[in-house]
Amino acid sequence: MRASDHRPGRTTPPRPLDVESLFPDLAAHRRTATRLHPRPGTPGPHDSHVGGPMLWPADEPWPVCTTPHRRAPGPGPLPLVALAQLHARDVPDLPAGPDGCDLLQVFWCPFDAHGPTGYGMYTHLRWRRAAEVREPTADLPAPGAVGFDGYLPEPCVLHPERITEFPYIELLTGELGAAVEEWEDAQEEAAYEAEEEAEEAGEDGGEPWLPTYQCDLSVAPGWKVGGHAAWNLTGPGTMDCEACGCPMELLLTVATTEWQADRKSWIPLEDGPMSPTGVVVGNHGKLNVFACPREPSHPHGFSVQ
Numbered sequence: 001m002r003a004s005d006h007r008p009g010r011t012t013p014p015r016p017l018d019v020e021s022l023f024p025d026l027a028a029h030r031r032t033a034t035r036l037h038p039r040p041g042t043p044g045p046h047d048s049h050v051g052g053p054m055l056w057p058a059d060e061p062w063p064v065c066t067t068p069h070r071r072a073p074g075p076g077p078l079p080l081v082a083l084a085q086l087h088a089r090d091v092p093d094l095p096a097g098p099d100g101c102d103l104l105q106v107f108w109c110p111f112d113a114h115g116p117t118g119y120g121m122y123t124h125l126r127w128r129r130a131a132e133v134r135e136p137t138a139d140l141p142a143p144g145a146v147g148f149d150g151y152l153p154e155p156c157v158l159h160p161e162r163i164t165e166f167p168y169i170e171l172l173t174g175e176l177g178a179a180v181e182e183w184e185d186a187q188e189e190a191a192y193e194a195e196e197e198a199e200e201a202g203e204d205g206g207e208p209w210l211p212t213y214q215c216d217l218s219v220a221p222g223w224k225v226g227g228h229a230a231w232n233l234t235g236p237g238t239m240d241c242e243a244c245g246c247p248m249e250l251l252l253t254v255a256t257t258e259w260q261a262d263r264k265s266w267i268p269l270e271d272g273p274m275s276p277t278g279v280v281v282g283n284h285g286k287l288n289v290f291a292c293p294r295e296p297s298h299p300h301g302f303s304v305q
Contacts, residue, residue, distance in 0.1 A: 003291055004007045006157070008270065009011060009159050009270075010035070010037040010039075010086065010159040010161055010268040010269075010270050010271070011268055011269045011270060012161060012163050012220070012268060012269075012270055013109070013266075013267070013268075014181070014264060015211075015216065015217055015265070016211040016216055016217075016265055017029070017211055017216075017217060019166060019213065019217040020243050021220075022183065023176060023179060023180060024184075025084070025175075025176045026166050026176065026180075027165050028286060029077050029166055029172075030164055030165075030166060031039060031104065031162070031164070031165050031166075031226065031227050031228055032092070032162055032164060032165070032226060032229075033093055033094055033162070033163055033164075033165045033224045033225065033226045033227025033228070034091050034092050034093040034094070034160050034161065034162050034163075034224060034225045034226060035160070035161045035162075035163055035220055035222060035223070036050070036086075036091070036158045036159075036160055036222070036223040036225065037158060037159035037160070037161060037218060037222070037223070037258075037268060038050040038156035038157070038158055038159075038223055038258075038276050038277050039156055039157060039158075039159060039271075039273070039276050040154055040155070040156055040157075040276055041155065041156055041157035042157075042170040043155055043156070043157050043158075044156060045136055046130075046210060047085070047087075047157065047158075048083055048085060048086050048087045048091060048158050048159055048160070049084065049155065049156060049158060050083065050084045050153050050154075050155070050156040050157055050158070050279075051083070051084070051152075051154055051155045051278075052056055052082075052155045052156070052157075052279050053080070053082070053104075053134050053140055053278065054082045054085055054105055054140065055085065055103065055130060056105075056133070056136060056137050056140065057133050057135065057136065057137065057138050058094065058135045058136065058137040058162035059135070061082070061216060062077055062079055062140075062141050063079075063080045063107050063124050063126065063231075064077035064078060064080060065077060065078045065080055065109040065111070065122055066199060067109070067111075067113055067114055067122065067294075068113070069111045069113045069145070069147065070113060070246060071111065071113075071145075071147050072111065072147065074226030075144060075145055077110075077111065077236070078142055078143070078144050078145060079141040079142070079144055080107035080108060080109055080124055080143075081107060081108055081109070081110050081143045081151055081152060081281075082105070082106075082140065083106045083107055083108050083118060083123075083153055083254070084104075084105075084106040084109055084153075084252075084254070085103070085104070085105050085250070086103070086104045086105075086106075086225065086252075087102065087103055088103070090100040090158065090160055090162050091158075091225050092160070092162050092226045093162065093226030093227070094225050094226070095226075095251070095291065095293070095298065097128075097296050098127055098295075098296045098297035099240065099288060099297075100129070101127035101128055101129050101296075102129060103127070103129065103130040104126075104127055104129055104252075105125070105127075106123065106124075106125055106126075106252070106254075106289075107123070107129065108121060108122060108123045108124065108146055108151060109121070109151070110145070110146040110151035110152065111145075111146075111147035111148070111151075112142055112147060112148065113147070119285065121281075121282075121302070121304065123287065123289065123300075123302055125222075125247065125289070125300055127296070127297075136228075136235045140203030148280070149280075150256075150278070150279060150280025150281070151280075152266075152278065153219065153277045153279050153280070154276070154277055154278040155277055156276055156277050161268075162195050163220055163227075164217060165219055165220055165227040165228045166213075166217065166218045166219075166229050167218065167219075167228050168214075168218060168219055168228060168229065168236065169181070169184065169213055169214045169218060170231065170235060170236040171183045171228075171236050172206070172229070179241060180213050181213060183213065184212055184213050187190070187210045187211070187212050188212065189212075190210055191209065191210045194210075195207045202244060208229040211265065215262045215263050215265070216263070216265045216266075220266055221255065221257065221258060221259050221260060221263045221266055222253075222255045222266070223253060223254060223255050223257035223258070223277070224251055224252075224253045224255075225251065225253075226249075226250060226251070227245070227250060227252065228250065229250045229253070229288045229290075229303070229305075230286070230288075230305055231303075231305060232285075232305055233282075233285060233304070233305040234305065236302065238291040239301040239303065240289045240297055240301075241292040241295075241297070241298050241299075241301070241302075242298075243292065243299060244292065244294060244295065245300060246292055246293065246294045246295075247293075248290035248291060248292055248293070248300075248301050249290060249291060249293050250288060250289075251290055251291040252288075252289040253286055253287070253289070254260040254279065254281055254287040254289070255279075255281065255285075255286040255287075256275065256279060256280050256284045256285060256286065257274050257275050258272070258274055258275070258276065259272065281304060282305075285304060285305050286300070286304070286305050287303075287304055287305075288303045288304075288305060289301070289302055290302070290303070
């Protein structure tokens with residue numbers, strides 16, 4: 001029996017407004033996503049998890065980074081850090097991997113020393129069939145030299161929950177985009193006026209809160225699989241497959257925090273730790289991993305937001 005069979009779930013509160021009633025045309029852009037809700041625990045190699053032991057064949061070499069690292073002169077290839085392991089049986093929105101693989105394993109290098117600038121991240125994904133790992137190794141390599149502690153995840157069990165998402169606000173176009181933007185501006189103006197009125201009345205009840213599309217009705221924060229990507233750092237973007245040119249879809253979001261101050265409506269009813277995994281992405285942001293929906297064996301795409 002898997003550990004996940006005995007864990008209580010996590011429940012995202014209902015959205016404060018029915019956004020499809022406000023904007024019926026959004027229904028065409030609806031997608032499901034699976035919030036992973038990582039929480040500190042002791043996952044095993046057969047579990048879906050963040051930062052736990054991988055289900056890794058004893059006769060298969062562990063993935064390494066061969067890039068020279070300025071802050072770690074001397075060492076040869078560095079073992080990659082095991083970041084996450086996701087079984088299709090646990091994560092409804094995890095697509096099938098190449099040749100029907102049902103287990104996704106995610107690794108990264110613990111140094112910012114990659115890409116054109118020499119300060120980028122290196123993330124490696126490995127698909128496999130879980131049932132084919134008949135002799136898993138019990139001797140997982142230590143990461144060795146580490147350039148930044150934010151690359152070392154705390155072991156976490158997962159509490160997957162399927163939710164509904166809508167596109168990042170700046171990706172909405174035409175009449176729909178204009179209508180949502182107008183409503184968003186009105187909500188923000190109403191909140192500002194309510195705050196001014198409270199100050200004039202000498203009330204101290206905290207900042208007035210009104211839900212907005214951007215923060216409360218579209219893209220969920222935190223670790224998740226599938227759904228829509230947020231583009232809060234670079235602005236709206238697309239990701240096309242470098243092998244076939246097909247528009248890629250969001251596969252996985254690796255997040256520094258499970259929620260932010262302006263996204264408290266997403267805190268699960270059961271609890272709300274902000275940073276359970278200890279992972280830090282970029283400037284406390286998130287890593288979006290994209291996959292080709294036409295051929296899952298094609299190279300993945302990455303964007304730090």
